[in-house]
Amino acid sequence: MTSLVLDSFYQPAETLKDARLELALTNVGSKPLKAFSLAYTALTRASAEAVLENADSFRRVANFHEIAPVKGLELQPGESWRFAIKGLVNPARHRLDGPKSGYVTANGNIMEVQCTDLKAPVELITGDRKILPDGRATDPLHIVPWPQSVEIDAYRDDVSGFHIATTTPEDLAAASRINALSARLFSNAPLPFLFTESSNLLTLEFHEDPRLANDGYTLDWSARSVTLRHGGAVGRDYGLTVLAQISYGVYCAPERFKFPMTGTIADAPRFAWRGTHLDVSRHFRDAKDVKRLLDILAWCRMNVFQWHLTDDEGWRLEIRAYPELTTKGSRRGPGTMQESQLGFASESYGGFYTQEDVREVVAHAAGLNIDVLPEIDIPGHCTAVLKTYPYMADQAEPPESYHSIQGYPNNALNPAMDETYGFLEKVFAEMADLFPFEFVHIGGDEVDDRSWLSSPKVQRLMEERGLGDTMEVQAYFMGRVRGILKSLGKNLAGWDEVSHGGGIDPDGVLLMAWQKQEVTRELIEQGYEVICTPGQNYYMDMVQGTCWQEPGASWAGVATPEETYAYEPAAGLSSAGKDLLRGVQACIWCEHMTSNEIFNHMVFPRLFAVAEAGWTQPEHKDWQRFAYQSALFPAL
Structure with missing residues (x-):
């Protein structure tokens, strides 16, 4: 039974430097609490320069925060410790942006803390919730996506x-x-x-x-x-x-x-590629859940499943050449190498897929006419790798010389080290045996523009190759990775940042345009084949209403079901450009999706809206008909 409860309150300000997160830890048990520290995970993060009020010190790694109370504080039954953090990295916009989970450490013991939803001033608790009309239909047929x-x-x-x-x-x-x-x-x-x-x-x-x-x-x-x-x-x-x-x-x-x-x-389908991406690093889903999602994709005639198998928060694919990736790199929380993140803070949380699991999932997908696109996210988003194998970092590079947008320090594989490419050769060789699809997705996203600039080895590489900045170093790295994949009979797929720093030869390369709608056109103008997956419309983790109570992220704005349905991926493309638009894809990022209830609320019916965008010609789409049918859509 939980004996500790953490309430949190967001106080906005004109600048994030002055914005505050106020917290209250209440002892609802029967025994006093003393000589303790509090840890919690929250997407509204304290800045490195944050000022504590009524607390002595704190440590932060990405979304993980550990805070020590003022010296000598004892929390008696029924009492609350109130403290505050002034100075935040990002503003809070919705109720799940605060602490998702937490724990107290006292005398070597871990005690779970119940975290309530983030509260906000009255003026922020406004706006619309997720809205779906009853709809209407001329033809009394339950079919989705709608035929031509x-x-x-x-x-x-x-x-x-x-x-x-x-x-x-x-x-x-x-x-x-x-x-x-x-x-x-x-x-x-x-x-x-x-x-x-x-x-x-x-x-x-x-x-x-x-x-x-x-x-x-x-x-x-x-x-x-x-x-x-x-x-x-x-x-x-x-x-x-x-x-x-x-x-x-x-x-x-x-x-x-x-x-x-x-x-x-x-x-017949409009696009050859009608995909869905699932992030299993932030929150792990076992093979049974993955197969259930594949069944749903088959029901709405989607035909590509992008499996986001690795990220900072955990490595999920068994690689027999590197067993520690899953024995160590797949878990986070107390007693592991990695700090808790994004929920389930008090436990050793994680999981991975054995190669037998993978073969089973791939076979299940093949029986449903679905190709499985595996993703190993490199060179960034590699905290799990570098924590597991520290020798893969340049030892002369200062710690925390850069941070990713999610707050992870020095989280990118080093393009100047032979160890990096030896590692990738073995990983991709095993993947090539597991996944028959022609493409392997290598990520390439969100590398901080200061990455590697303090690495002596990268500095030498830049001088030798005439590389001017981080993105040009990444382009060099991508060229070498592409060569490894080619030697294994695979083509490279990646996020749109693969085109940065001069990019790589577009021949045989497939890029996902995610950062904004205009990127689809920009990549096509550079000669790349493109999958349209803008965060503003096709990211299932984006909030579906402006109201504080609606769960989800909002860095790309609000994506209502109707707006997701209405988005036209080929808008602004020439006839020649449309030939390079291979299709569309929904992306299910799982930072907020700590339960099936939240997952289903955020993913459906928007996933089916993307399916219809991929299948049905625009002139045959009808939002009211889609809404009319949505009550019968399956869920996880």
Whole structure:
């Protein structure tokens, strides 16, 4: 039972130097507390020059804060220790920006602290919450993403599913797979496809049509049957998924949705790349959860899963050449090498995927027509690596000579050290064996522009190569990494900063444009193939309303479900530029997502909005129809 509670209050000011975080630790137990220190994690961080009030000292690493009370303070049962930090790195905007979790250390013991939501002055507790209208629809069909062409003449409600009228093993297996997908997502609903005749079923016939794209399909409806024409195996699966959605909609909401009686649905995806990214470093999700998310992606016909496997907060992929990456680098908290971050502060928190886990996830994804894009985030975001293997840092580089935007000191692999490339060669070799997809994502984001400038080894490299600044050093590094991947038969994917410092040859390189909407066009003008994933619209961790009570981050602004749905990724592109826009991607960053309830609130229905942006031509989109259907979308 928790005997300590931490309340927090945000006091804004004209400058962050004067902004304050006021805190109160209350002893709700039955014994006095003395000779202790308090640790907590919070995204509203104290600055290095912060001034303490009624506290003696503090230590901060990124979001981790450890504070010592004034000497001799004893906290009796029922009493509160009130203290404050004046001087913050970033302003608080929402209730989850304060302490997420904490603990007290006393006499060598760790005691969990219950952290309440951050409070704010009345003037900040305003604005809108997440808003989703009831919506309306002209066609009573539950389909998402919406097809390119729907020409249905009449509807019916006297059938309940489909009878498979085929003896082709491939068709039977495909229907069985979509049955299994439906059952995993909606265990309380009837399966859409039966393999023997029964009453109230439409006969489903299959025809392969070489005129259609491999991922294209048509559904021709008549009074007693429906014919699924498909260009290839992927199109057959997509057509079956749409039939399963129609069936599920009729089962769940017969007053809203019907089966077609006569007419045609003709369909194929707008973009070849319809992706979703998941960060498992900030908060670990086991293989079961990952497979559940893959099922959801398949249900809305997304076809790429970017697995963000490493970051400062933890390394999640078993690499047999470097076992300590997961025995040590995958955990944080008391008793580990890394300080607590972003929740679960009082415990040793973490986890990793064995190579057997990875093969299982990749196989599951392949059965759903989803490619798995692994991401190892380098050269920045590497605290977990450098804490595990300190020899990989330039020992002559002063500690804390630079900090990442998240507050981590000296967190980037050193481009001037042979040890860096030897490490990456072994890591990528094992990854190439685990992941069959043509691309490996190498991050390349958020390297501080002061990185390595105090490293004697990098200084020598810069002089030898004529490199002028950190970004040019990173471009050199990216060129070498690209060569390693090429030797393994892989192409390089990365965030848009890979183009900085002169970039690398765009041939075979795929970049994710995330920092602002204009970056998509800028990268395409440089010749890169691009995935559009702007933080302002497609980042699922962005807050969905201006209200203080709404959970999420807001550095990129507010991304309401409607704004996410309405964003047009090809806006401003020339015809030639559109050829280099390969698709769209939702990014699920998990700093705030400490529970499934928060995850589902923030990710859905916006994930399905990105799916429709990737699939449906703009002229066929309809926000009110999308909102009308959203109540039936699956969640984690």
